[in-house]
Amino acid sequence: MRKLLLPLMALFLVLALSACGGTSADGSSADPDASSQEEQSSQPEPYTISDPTVEPEGGSVDGVTYVPYDGIVEHLFFHPVVAYPELAFDGDAEANGIDDYMVTADEYKKILQSVYDRGYILVDIADVWSETTDENGNAKMVRNTLYLPEGKKPLILSFDDTNYYEYMLSNGFAWKLIIGDDGKIASYGKDPQGNDVVSRDLDAIPILDKFVEEHPDFSPFGAKGCLSLTGYEGILGYRTQTDTKSWTDEQEANRQKEREAVKPIIAELKRTGWTFGSHTWGHIRLGGSKSLETIQADTQRWADEVGSLVGPTNVLFYPHGERPDGDDWQKTGPIFRYLQSQGFRIFCSVGINSFSYIKKDISAVICDRLHPDGTTLRGTDKVLGWYSQFYDARDIIDLDVRPQREVRWTPKSTTN
Numbered sequence: 530m531r532k533l534l535l536p537l538m539a540l541f542l543v544l545a546l547s548a549c550g551g552t553s554a555d556g557s558s559a560d561p562d563a564s565s566q567e568e569q570s571s572q573p574e575p576y577t578i579s580d581p582t583v584e585p586e587g588g589s590v591d592g593v594t595y596v597p598y599d600g601i602v603e604h605l606f607f608h609p610v611v612a613y614p615e616l617a618f619d620g621d622a623e624a625n626g627i628d629d630y631m632v633t634a635d636e637y638k639k640i641l642q643s644v645y646d647r648g649y650i651l652v653d654i655a656d657v658w659s660e661t662t663d664e665n666g667n668a669k670m671v672r673n674t675l676y677l678p679e680g681k682k683p684l685i686l687s688f689d690d691t692n693y694y695e696y697m698l699s700n701g702f703a704w705k706l707i708i709g710d711d712g713k714i715a716s717y718g719k720d721p722q723g724n725d726v727v728s729r730d731l732d733a734i735p736i737l738d739k740f741v742e743e744h745p746d747f748s749p750f751g752a753k754g755c756l757s758l759t760g761y762e763g764i765l766g767y768r769t770q771t772d773t774k775s776w777t778d779e780q781e782a783n784r785q786k787e788r789e790a791v792k793p794i795i796a797e798l799k800r801t802g803w804t805f806g807s808h809t810w811g812h813i814r815l816g817g818s819k820s821l822e823t824i825q826a827d828t829q830r831w832a833d834e835v836g837s838l839v840g841p842t843n844v845l846f847y848p849h850g851e852r853p854d855g856d857d858w859q860k861t862g863p864i865f866r867y868l869q870s871q872g873f874r875i876f877c878s879v880g881i882n883s884f885s886y887i888k889k890d891i892s893a894v895i896c897d898r899l900h901p902d903g904t905t906l907r908g909t910d911k912v913l914g915w916y917s918q919f920y921d922a923r924d925i926i927d928l929d930v931r932p933q934r935e936v937r938w939t940p941k942s943t944t945n
């Protein structure tokens with residue numbers, strides 16, 4: 530993928546410090562990763578265009594003209610999608626949480642089609658910013674100029690908690706990723722009747738793979754999405770975690786088996802454009818309720834149990850969207866500094882737009898992601914407006930399968 534991408538995308542660096550316009554949303558209140566919908570805590574900074582004297586790497590390739598792009602890079606994130614709504618929305622204790630924070634496989638397919646139809650193309654989060662050295666010898670992040678097919682807009686996708694937690698197994702989600710008979714990533718799970726199902730239509734990851742196969746111009750550089758992994762119940766449906774409460778030789782042997790089993794899945798995901806980021810080992814809050822020592826132990830454990838499988842990453846996705854050191858995006862406190870010292874450079878929260886900001890006092894970029902899910906699909910007209918460049922939520926939400934709960938938007942028929 531890199532080979533394909535290099536001639537086409539940003540190879541020179543934007544020297545001016547830049548910040549995408551927008552506002553930061555407070556990300557502390559909601560669970561699991563969504564943030565407060567209505568709060569805005571900052572004024573937008575002016576967006577700085579890259580040095581126009583640098584020769585771009587544009588031009589035409591195979592009849593497509595590539596032009597420089599320095600605008601906002603949009604970023605949407607999803608949790609695992611609901612394969613079987615009748616299991617997810619069966620009225621049990623998890624049903625409303627799933628309604629709040631997830632979309633169904635069918636809703637997700639409609640969202641992909643809509644962003645594709647509106648001219649978005651997928652880019653790799655690692656290609657949007659780079660680390661360089663300033664004139665004083667200090668490392669700092671810079672925003673790269675992207676070279677995109679003329680008229681197209683860049684979109685990062687990330688997928689939180691693609692661990693296929695135990696609670697998901699009885700709630701209508703995929704159980705794990707596997708490699709199907711055709712050699713492609715598929716999901717394995719059980720349908721409501723208890724039958725084994727291997728499919729490329731029931732989980733966000735193979736659904737996107739398939740969509741890109743059918744619409745290759747949705748991913749001209751081979752990018753897919755960044756998988757945001759915890760470690761406490763293993764990764765990608767494989768139980769690779771340690772359990773310090775009780776640990777026998779047999780459990781350890783089984784864990785090693787799971788570690789071996791997930792390796793080809795990771796290799797195939799990487800080969801097909803997927804990347805990995807940390808969501809902390811224990812899905813822990815970083816805002817201040819945990820001590821620095823706890824966060825250090827958690828970070829080490831992620832590196833031991835997850836990083837040892839997926840490789841190093843410089844992307845950290847905050848659990849619950851909660852920013853370190855008191856949930857203040859402008860602060861660079863001890864927890865942020867520690868995490869940065871461990872190699873993280875791109876710190877992702879959750880917000881009402883794709884805010885991003887390159888920090889000036891440390892080599893790091895912070896960014897917000899929008900969250901297509903029940904809370905926003907059911908949102909007010911104002912919330913729908915935040916998503917209107919991607920889709921009309923009223924066309925996406927499947928009220929026939931979701932719980933009978935309030936929607937806050939104005940129905941379409943009365944809006945015009």
Ligand SMILES: [Zn+2]
Nearest residue numbers: 561562689690
């Ligand atoms: Zn999460």
